[in-house]
Amino acid sequence: RRATALAAASGPGRTKDGLAIALLANIGGVEDAELAGPQDLEGVGLFRTEFVFLSSETAPTVAEQTEIYRRVFEPFGGRRVVVRTLDAGADKPLKFADLGPEENPALGRRGLRLSAERPELLDAQLEALAAAAKLTGADVRVMAPMVATVEEAAWFARRVYENGLPKAGVMIEVPGAALRASHVLGAVDFGSLGTNDLAQYTMAADRMQGELSDLLDPWQPAVLDVIAAAGIGARQAGKPLGVCGESAGDPLLALVLVGLGVSSLSMAPGKVPAVRVALAAHTQLDCQQLAAAARGAATATEARDAVRAAASPEL
Numbered sequence: 001r002r003a004t005a006l007a008a009a010s011g012p013g014r015t016k017d018g019l020a021i022a023l024l025a026n027i028g029g030v031e032d033a034e035l036a037g038p039q040d041l042e043g044v045g046l047f048r049t050e051f052v053f054l055s056s057e058t059a060p061t062v063a064e065q066t067e068i069y070r071r072v073f074e075p076f077g078g079r080r081v082v083v084r085t086l087d088a089g090a091d092k093p094l095k096f097a098d099l100g101p102e103e104n105p106a107l108g109r110r111g112l113r114l115s116a117e118r119p120e121l122l123d124a125q126l127e128a129l130a131a132a133a134k135l136t137g138a139d140v141r142v143m144a145p146m147v148a149t150v151e152e153a154a155w156f157a158r159r160v161y162e163n164g165l166p167k168a169g170v171m172i173e174v175p176g177a178a179l180r181a182s183h184v185l186g187a188v189d190f191g192s193l194g195t196n197d198l199a200q201y202t203m204a205a206d207r208m209q210g211e212l213s214d215l216l217d218p219w220q221p222a223v224l225d226v227i228a229a230a231g232i233g234a235r236q237a238g239k240p241l242g243v244c245g246e247s248a249g250d251p252l253l254a255l256v257l258v259g260l261g262v263s264s265l266s267m268a269p270g271k272v273p274a275v276r277v278a279l280a281a282h283t284q285l286d287c288q289q290l291a292a293a294a295r296g297a298a299t300a301t302e303a304r305d306a307v308r309a310a311a312s313p314e315l
């Protein structure tokens with residue numbers, strides 16, 4: 001027990017039986033990168049690039065972007081940095097990428113849909129990311145937000161490769177993409193579940209409305225079922241699937257996600273130690289059994305209680 005606790009206190013994420021689960025940081029810019037870089041984690045699982053440009057009046061040049069990305073990558077040395085291309089839209093407006101007001105912004109031209117209408121913005125970003133990757137030697141991987149179809153995934157991957165970046169992925173945050181993950185992930189190198197939006201779209205509950213937080217709970221069995229479908233699809237496609245929504249930082253839910261086939265977890269850096277300890281106390285089979293218990297529950301509360309009761313008592 002003491003040996004396990006010591007092993008769990010630092011280093012790469014692993015289940016008790018040695019299955020590697022990368023523990024990664026969610027960051028929003030240079031300052032976050034400088035704080036997370038020195039910490040004991042395996043890199044970045046989600047760099048929300050739109051955060052950097054929230055106050056920009058005009059589109060940043062390739063040179064300006066390269067300098068920012070260089071400063072973001074530097075603190076991570078040769079570790080992995082998963083960069084999400086601009087996730088802008090009427091719900092997260094950027095002045096230089098504004099397509100006008102929309103009736104239902106969460107369902108509108110956001111994320112990759114906006115990039116498809118403004119491909120010059122995407123290409124400038126990819127060019128800068130490739131340049132910054134070369135300057136720093138970071139293991140840079142790029143993913144697109146708000147992907148719904150296999151055509152969108154393939155279109156994005158082609159643009160990523162054309163800009164000289166080696167790895168393209170997609171966020172799995174639209175239920176349609178999760179249900180068809182074997183096809184969608186077949187067109188790219190990896191997937192990352194965005195459980196914040198996946199819950200919003202699965203439960204048809206606006207994530208900006210605090211009154212709806214019960215519906216947005218990632219323990220909702222329907223959300224777990226959609227994640228499970230994505231896990232099966234990822235295995236069929238032979239592609240790694242991570243999680244970068246807030247749910248990855250909940251130690252009990254992290255175990256369930258691993259049981260559903262997830263191989264990396266990205267979260268606020270401060271949450272990494274507790275998740276590392278939880279993983280080290282459970283085998284892959286334990287995680288699968290916890291996932292089955294959660295999905296067997298009728299409600300979100302029952303799912304959480306069932307997993308808490310069955311998980312290692314130290315958690």
Ligand code: PEP
Nearest residue numbers: 173194195196197244245
């Ligand atoms: C998500 O949707 O879960 C996610 C990680 O992205 P964001 O919260 O930035 O939409």
Ligand code: MG
Nearest residue numbers: 173194196197
């Ligand atoms: Mg999202």
